[in-house]
Amino acid sequence: AQSVTQLGSHVSVSEGALVLLRCNYSSSVPPYLFWYVQYPNQGLQLLLKYTSAATLVKGINGFEAEFKKSETSFHLTKPSAHMRDAAEYFCAVSRSSNTGKLIFGQGTTLQVKP
């Protein structure tokens, strides 16, 4: 069975500081991995996704994530946080054989302090 674990339900950083949101997955088959962002009172939107073409994936708004098979991780980073990055972030996994069924992590709320 597949699962996703996001370490830390709440992360707080200062504006301009590095953002690191952690995601570990378990999957018996090669997974597809996603990061979604949810701004207050909105639906989710895709930040980036791992397609197996490259282990370092660049997404929107300056975010990127690195797929590390040996560590079963797909951590999300951004070199310099902006106030507008304050949101909830979700890591998700799907099986390559059934891309429709996403399994989401619990979510991490990012707070950005001025």
Next chain:
Amino acid sequence: NAGVTQTPKFQVLKTGQSMTLQCAQDMNHNSMYWYRQDPGMGLRLIYYSASEGTTDKGEVPNGYNVSRLNKREFSLRLESAAPSQTSVYFCASSPGLAGGPETQYFGPGTRLLVL
């Protein structure tokens, strides 16, 4: 393009009442999904429809039914609402093409409170 739309935005029900949440997409997508979001639990898949005419259970289908009315519309029905169904419900759609990781596009959500 409106993308994915959901109605209503907010609803209060009494235990035992029934209601239908509506979802429509204008992106000509084949696949549609219903999720519920609860604090600390992320999003959990209730039902999905890989293509028009098909539906399948997700992680938490109990207490819900769905109808894929046509390619555009996918409704979620609560026959007898329970307080445990208090949640935020999201509809999503994706192209539904074979192969490759698909982006799902989400609606704005429906907040449901069951008293």
